[in-house]
Amino acid sequence: MVRQYGLDEIGTISRARVGKRYAVEREADERKFFHKLAAAMNDIISRESVRAAIVAGPGFTKDAFVEFxxxxxxxxxxxxxxxxxxxxxxxxxxxxxxxxxxxxxxxENRVSFETSLVEQLMMEIAKGGPATYGEAEVKREAEVKRAASLGAVERLLVADELLRRNRAGVEGVLEQARRTRGKVIIVSTEHDAGKQLSALGGIAALLRFKV
Known part of the structure; x- marks a missing residue:
């Protein structure tokens, strides 16, 4: 795994190299190896909340594994x-x-993650679901603050542009959301979803319940 401090080698799964064998036996051996590898991947991805896994190698085994x-x-x-x-x-x-x-x-994964959250936000806003948004220093921001104070915020989306421009103005909302176990996600305005969030005022929340 790649962590903040560098590579963390969690373990090694080896495939025994055997001499001449029938093709059927080689294929069965390969599938057993793939099963072990896939089970380990699945466990680590679930346990560590991994968003992306790189399968790489010099030959064709990686392609066979992905097909598996x-x-x-x-x-x-x-x-x-x-x-x-x-x-x-x-x-x-x-x-x-x-x-x-x-x-x-x-x-690439971060852009995809942020885009999916903004799309979810827009869908909830369109159907009047559990979501709210508001511009800093204008009336609608009070709705986001109120939701945070009630512990309703599940995910707070904040445009990086807003943080650069007015961090002091939104810091209180961020801290309130964190105190009530809300997740704060900083969304880049370098991609379309971030620009869409910025157009909503730069701050929005997906809620646990409507307020």
Whole structure:
């Protein structure tokens, strides 16, 4: 796993190399290996709340593994990114980091995550669901503050542009949401969803219940 302090090698799953075997036996052996690998991936993704997993390697085994996931573990596919590297093992892990694959996947995944939240927000607003929004320093912001004070905020979306412009003005709402177990998500205004949030005033909330 890639953590803030660097690579964290959680474990190794090896596949025994056996001499000449029938094709059927080799395929069965490969599928057993894939099952172990997929089960470990599934466990780590669930336990660590991983949003993306990179499957990389120098040969075609990675492609076969991804096809196996499509067949047996389709729920993992949206999180999987595949790429080529020149080496396996720990050397390959460092190559993934050195080539910027982690940063690229993280950036793409973050944009997708933020976009899905803003889309959910717009859907709830359109149907009068549990959501609210408001511009800083104008009347509607009081609705977001009130929702936060009542512990109704499940996710508070804040445009990074608003934080840069008026952090002091929204800091109280952020702290109130955190105190009541709301998640604060800073949304980049460099993509369309962030611009959409900015047009709503730069601050909005998906609520646990309507207020």
């Amino acid at each position: 996931l499509r067949e047996k573990y389709p729920e993992l596919i949206p999180k999987v990114k595949i790429d080529n590297i020149s080496s396996g093992g720990r050397v390959g892990l460092y190559e993934i980091v050195r080539r910027g694959l982690v940063e690229r996947v993280s950036r």
